[in-house]
Amino acid sequence: MRRFxxxxxxxxxxxxxxxxxxxxxxxxxxxxIAMHHxxxxxxxxxxxxxxxxxxxxxxxxxxxxxxxxxxxxxxxxLLYAVLYSVFHAQAERRLGTPRWLIVSFGTxxxxxxxxxxxxxxxxxxxxxxxxxxxxxxVGVSYALAGAVAVLTYRIARPYRHLYLVAILVIYxxxxxxGRTFTDLGHFAxxxxxxxxxxxxxxxxxxxxNPADTLRAVGRKTGISGARAKDRTP
Numbered sequence: 017m018r019r020f021x022x023x024x025x026x027x028x029x030x031x032x033x034x035x036x037x038x039x040x041x042x043x044x045x046x047x048x049i050a051m052h053h054x055x056x057x058x059x060x061x062x063x064x065x066x067x068x069x070x071x072x073x074x075x076x077x078x079x080x081x082x083x084x085x086x087x088x089x090x091x092x093x094l095l096y097a098v099l100y101s102v103f104h105a106q107a108e109r110r111l112g113t114p115r116w117l118i119v120s121f122g123t124x125x126x127x128x129x130x131x132x133x134x135x136x137x138x139x140x141x142x143x144x145x146x147x148x149x150x151x152x153x154v155g156v157s158y159a160l161a162g163a164v165a166v167l168t169y170r171i172a173r174p175y176r177h178l179y180l181v182a183i184l185v186i187y188x189x190x191x192x193x194g195r196t197f198t199d200l201g202h203f204a205x206x207x208x209x210x211x212x213x214x215x216x217x218x219x220x221x222x223x224x225n226p227a228d229t230l231r232a233v234g235r236k237t238g239i240s241g242a243r244a245k246d247r248t249p
Contacts, residue, residue, distance in 0.1 A: 123162025131201030165209025
């Protein structure tokens with residue numbers, strides 16, 4: 017029977033522990049490759065038809081809410097592979113796949129309606145041009161922000177409070193400076209993710225303590241160093 021190196025087994029185990037995350041990531045890889053074979057003009061129109069803008073939400077809300085979550089507008093796939101592995105995979109492992117899906121899709125849908133609702137209000141009050149009803153709006157960043165936020169409850173105190181302050185600053189600063197509808201959508205996603213606290217209860221596993229992780233790494237490093245010293249002639 018073929019045995020894989022320890023590192024490969026660890027990676028395979030990590031992927032298997034978050035199947036929804038990596039199936040989604042695989043789908044994004046396929047759609048990203050497809051986009052690379054489109055002309056710029058075709059790509060823009062193709063994505064607009066799958067965009068959660070006001071026009072498409074009014075005509076085909078179910079279709080675009082699902083379709084928009086499988087395309088990346090800007091940013092490379094590798095960046096999302098890292099972000100998904102750090103945040104979505106951890107959220108799925110901590111919450112379980114069904115609860116993680118509720119958080120991710122619920123955040124995606126709710127933040128979309130909040131941001132597009134604000135944009136519609138701006139159009140009706142002449143704060144934004146009418147052409148904004150066709151604004152290109154696809155991607156997975158709202159769901160990602162929700163996953164980032166819900167992980168707050170899986171971190172032990174007092175580090176939980178530091179993490180919370182960090183995400184509020186990271187997502188709140190663009191809203192204060194840029195005040196675009198996507199900035200509003202991202203900040204709304206964070207608040208929705210934080211509101212998902214009831215879904216984090218009853219999981220049984222203890223919150224992650226960064227101090228314990230650092231101590232464990234320190235012990236391993238110390239042991240490795242001692243062994244290396246023992247082997248020194």
